[in-house]
Amino acid sequence: MGKAEENKKTKQNALYSTAFHLFTTKGLAKTTISDIVESAGVAKGTFYLYFKDKYDIRNKLIAHKTAELFNRAFQALQSQKKSMGFEESLDFLIDYILDLLSHDKPLLIFISKNLSWGVFRGALSEVTGEDTASLDFEQSYLGVLMLSEKQYRDPELLLFTILELVGATCHSCILYGQPVSIEEYKPVLHRSIHGILKSFESAE
Amino acid sequence: MGKAEENKKTKQNALYSTAFHLFTTKGLAKTTISDIVESAGVAKGTFYLYFKDKYDIRNKLIAHKTAELFNRAFQALQSQKKSMGFEESLDFLIDYILDLLSHDKPLLIFISKNLSWGVFRGALSEVTGEDTASLDFEQSYLGVLMLSEKQYRDPELLLFTILELVGATCHSCILYGQPVSIEEYKPVLHRSIHGILKSFESAE
Amino acid sequence: MGKAEENKKTKQNALYSTAFHLFTTKGLAKTTISDIVESAGVAKGTFYLYFKDKYDIRNKLIAHKTAELFNRAFQALQSQKKSMGFEESLDFLIDYILDLLSHDKPLLIFISKNLSWGVFRGALSEVTGEDTASLDFEQSYLGVLMLSEKQYRDPELLLFTILELVGATCHSCILYGQPVSIEEYKPVLHRSIHGILKSFESAE
Amino acid sequence: MGKAEENKKTKQNALYSTAFHLFTTKGLAKTTISDIVESAGVAKGTFYLYFKDKYDIRNKLIAHKTAELFNRAFQALQSQKKSMGFEESLDFLIDYILDLLSHDKPLLIFISKNLSWGVFRGALSEVTGEDTASLDFEQSYLGVLMLSEKQYRDPELLLFTILELVGATCHSCILYGQPVSIEEYKPVLHRSIHGILKSFESAE
DNA sequence: GATGAATGAGCCTTCATTCAT
DNA sequence: GATGAATGAAGGCTCATTCAT
Numbered sequence: 068m069g070k071a072e073e074n075k076k077t078k079q080n081a082l083y084s085t086a087f088h089l090f091t092t093k094g095l096a097k098t099t100i101s102d103i104v105e106s107a108g109v110a111k112g113t114f115y116l117y118f119k120d121k122y123d124i125r126n127k128l129i130a131h132k133t134a135e136l137f138n139r140a141f142q143a144l145q146s147q148k149k150s151m152g153f154e155e156s157l158d159f160l161i162d163y164i165l166d167l168l169s170h171d172k173p174l175l176i177f178i179s180k181n182l183s184w185g186v187f188r189g190a191l192s193e194v195t196g197e198d199t200a201s202l203d204f205e206q207s208y209l210g211v212l213m214l215s216e217k218q219y220r221d222p223e224l225l226l227f228t229i230l231e232l233v234g235a236t237c238h239s240c241i242l243y244g245q246p247v248s249i250e251e252y253k254p255v256l257h258r259s260i261h262g263i264l265k266s267f268e269s270a271e
Numbered sequence: 272m273g274k275a276e277e278n279k280k281t282k283q284n285a286l287y288s289t290a291f292h293l294f295t296t297k298g299l300a301k302t303t304i305s306d307i308v309e310s311a312g313v314a315k316g317t318f319y320l321y322f323k324d325k326y327d328i329r330n331k332l333i334a335h336k337t338a339e340l341f342n343r344a345f346q347a348l349q350s351q352k353k354s355m356g357f358e359e360s361l362d363f364l365i366d367y368i369l370d371l372l373s374h375d376k377p378l379l380i381f382i383s384k385n386l387s388w389g390v391f392r393g394a395l396s397e398v399t400g401e402d403t404a405s406l407d408f409e410q411s412y413l414g415v416l417m418l419s420e421k422q423y424r425d426p427e428l429l430l431f432t433i434l435e436l437v438g439a440t441c442h443s444c445i446l447y448g449q450p451v452s453i454e455e456y457k458p459v460l461h462r463s464i465h466g467i468l469k470s471f472e473s474a475e
Numbered sequence: 476m477g478k479a480e481e482n483k484k485t486k487q488n489a490l491y492s493t494a495f496h497l498f499t500t501k502g503l504a505k506t507t508i509s510d511i512v513e514s515a516g517v518a519k520g521t522f523y524l525y526f527k528d529k530y531d532i533r534n535k536l537i538a539h540k541t542a543e544l545f546n547r548a549f550q551a552l553q554s555q556k557k558s559m560g561f562e563e564s565l566d567f568l569i570d571y572i573l574d575l576l577s578h579d580k581p582l583l584i585f586i587s588k589n590l591s592w593g594v595f596r597g598a599l600s601e602v603t604g605e606d607t608a609s610l611d612f613e614q615s616y617l618g619v620l621m622l623s624e625k626q627y628r629d630p631e632l633l634l635f636t637i638l639e640l641v642g643a644t645c646h647s648c649i650l651y652g653q654p655v656s657i658e659e660y661k662p663v664l665h666r667s668i669h670g671i672l673k674s675f676e677s678a679e
Numbered sequence: 680m681g682k683a684e685e686n687k688k689t690k691q692n693a694l695y696s697t698a699f700h701l702f703t704t705k706g707l708a709k710t711t712i713s714d715i716v717e718s719a720g721v722a723k724g725t726f727y728l729y730f731k732d733k734y735d736i737r738n739k740l741i742a743h744k745t746a747e748l749f750n751r752a753f754q755a756l757q758s759q760k761k762s763m764g765f766e767e768s769l770d771f772l773i774d775y776i777l778d779l780l781s782h783d784k785p786l787l788i789f790i791s792k793n794l795s796w797g798v799f800r801g802a803l804s805e806v807t808g809e810d811t812a813s814l815d816f817e818q819s820y821l822g823v824l825m826l827s828e829k830q831y832r833d834p835e836l837l838l839f840t841i842l843e844l845v846g847a848t849c850h851s852c853i854l855y856g857q858p859v860s861i862e863e864y865k866p867v868l869h870r871s872i873h874g875i876l877k878s879f880e881s882a883e
Numbered sequence: 884g885a886t887g888a889a890t891g892a893g894c895c896t897t898c899a900t901t902c903a904t
Numbered sequence: 905g906a907t908g909a910a911t912g913a914a915g916g917c918t919c920a921t922t923c924a925t
Contacts (some may be wrong), residue, residue, distance in 0.1 A: 231439035239388045262470030266462040314886040518890045592851045643843035666878040674874030722907040
């Protein structure tokens with residue numbers, strides 16, 4: 068990589084990280100492009116060299132951050148020594164993600180405000196497309212699912228139901244401690260998820 | 272009510288309804304106060320007679336619309352002829368609300384984008400405070416809960432868990448039909464909720 | 476007229492006259508809206524209360540200034556004591572306009588850079604429409620034409636030919652003194668026009 | 680010419696032709712240097728190797744295009760078999776140029792928006808200076824003039840008067856069809872010019 | 884209370900120009 | 905000579921807010 072090329076990446080990364088910081092601190096609406104470039108230490112015009120507008124850089128950040136989060140969780144699962152069954156693996160993943168998010172509230176705010184099932188799928192595949200080394204989330208999920216001795220109907224709806232429940236409740240508990248803290252809520256959440264799993268079990 | 276008093280209410284209501292229409296049509300960020308007053312047919316200064324700014328009128332609208340929604344559901348439940356048990360009542364309420372929302376997507380967008388457990392509680396109590404005729408949601412919920420023969424732990428967490436699940440999933444299914452339509456998802460949702468309920472049952 | 480109404484007209488006129496001054500001094504391209512409002516002593520937003528952009532105010536100025544110029548010439552003609560025939564009237568009008576323009580080069584630049592037969596007709600009718608007291612140029616021209624004992628073919632093309640010739644040549648002579656001064660060129664121009672008139676005479 | 684030299688000329692010509700295309704398509708004001716270099720397929724910095732700015736390349740284009748137009752007309756006149764008198768030659772030249780321009784409206788717009796007697800003389804001499812092969816317009820004109828049996832006063836003013844009339848009227852007729860099409864106007868124009876010629880005839 | 888003209892801070896965006904490679 | 909990333913001044917425009925009427 069030439070010197071110019073390197074410098075280019077540096078500026079881009081500076082924009083990414085300051086934009087993320089500002090979005091999570093002041094919020095998207097109150098963050099201006101002037102803010103971003105000033106913090107990043109580049110000229111205003113430079114921003115427009117790489118991004119169309121504020122929303123463009125936000126979308127690219129969402130895709131990146133979300134994929135990163137899930138990949139870290141799966142990698143942690145795989146590096147576990149002891150072998151776990153399906154429900155145990157699921158609990159592990161959820162706890163792992165909840166822990167990461169509860170220690171990184173800005174990330175939680177940023178992701179959850181902008182995440183829906185649609186962009187979630189889009190985000191992951193987009194990033195996967197760009198970065199071939201990235202983990203295939205779909206495959207990982209199905210891999211974990213097959214650990215189970217039980218059969219489940221509609222695996223996609225099961226995933227959807229769990230993800231939305233986890234996303235919505237943890238948002239409230241972590242950020243606002245409402246109605247209880249995430250630590251208090253965790254056991255309730257796990258029990259709830261097991262209840263949901265049971266409702267998805269198909270008669271053998 | 273004097274004529275002046277009446278005129279005052281008229282202007283205020285015009286502002287409320289046009290603001291709601293514009294927020295749900297163009298979005299909060301792209302709606303300006305100029306837009307609102309122009310559509311409402313009042314002068315710019317008049318807006319500031321009743322509201323502090325754009326966010327003030329939005330918050331008041333959320334409170335109003337949310338309370339209205341739940342009250343309509345409970346009233347519908349009460350006007351049911353046949354007597355229903357707890358789980359049946361819950362299913363009824365959820366279906367009723369989902370039906371209302373799936374026929375009023377703007378309302379769904381508006382409410383769900385701005386709703387959290389915190390503002391939900393706040394919203395209801397605030398409106399209750401202003402409008403004494405409004406139904407006490409907490410009481411209604413506990414009333415329904417007592418219909419059950421079973422005992423449940425942590426009734427508040429149970430409500431929270433169910434509300435968040437319903438809110439998050441219906442948002443995705445109704446608005447984007449992702450991953451399936453709301454009609455396809457409904458039975459799954461009910462089964463999931465029953466699974467959750469089971470996980471909250473306390474041994475007697 | 477209320478105080479507010481009066482103030483409003485004052486601001487608008489300040490914008491018109493400073494815009495005209497700047498357009499004729501620095502040129503349209505190099506005049507910014509900031510320049511205009513600064514010179515006019517009003518806030519930037521005020522400009523946008525009355526005009527869409529730079530080109531809007533320019534178009535309105537052209538219409539106004541052009542109509543004014545022709546009306547002044549015709550009024551001068553009408554206030555002449557001695558009765559004049561057609562060719563004499565035409566010479567009078569042309570000399571009158573040329574004199575006005577040669578003493579007001581900014582106006583000449585402004586009008587001639589932006590004038591074409593199309594906008595000329597449009598400009599006049601537009602202004603006439605707004606200001607019913609304004610003189611009807613078409614009628615005036617035909618009135619003058621009828622003074623003549625001779626018959627002319629295609630009166631509109633005759634007018635067009637003369638106007639374009641006068642416009643183009645006086646532009647060059649007055650502004651650049653090229654190839655000769657307007658005073659030197661005037662007799663040549665009149666002779667040329669009489670030559671053109673002859674070419675339009677219809678038999679009998 | 681060396682390979683480097685050739686490459687240099689290639690780039691310059693690419694800049695010329697894309698600039699002309701863009702100026703005539705989008706207009707001078709809306710054409711940016713970025714547009715030009717992008718279409719020309721050269722780097723931004725390269726532009727500044729050959730031209731000072733946008734106006735520099737425009738001026739050079741005007742000179743080039745105008746000289747080319749007149750030279751083509753005179754060459755066409757010279758290659759005519761039959762010998763023509765002065766007025767006939769003049770009619771031929773005018774018709775030839777009008778035909779070229781009415782089939783190349785972009786060129787007409789470009790030239791007429793930027794042409795005046797001053798730059799006309801300048802343009803021709805400048806190009807003549809650079810390109811010794813170019814025809815001497817002044818000589819050509821006088822050559823044609825001498826064909827005439829009649830004597831004319833002020834040959835330069837005669838040329839000026841005719842050129843301005845033709846330029847101004849054809850601009851309106853060709854581009855806007857106002858007040859009539861160029862085909863309808865042509866006979867009127869020729870008659871007018873003959874009228875002008877008559878007014879320039881000097882008593883023998 | 885109601886009005887709406889006026890404000891002006893501050894945003895987004897463009898683009899001519901430079902200069903290290 | 906050629907490049908094109910980086911610059912940052914400068915322009916266009918919006919819009920929440922005020923205040924004299």
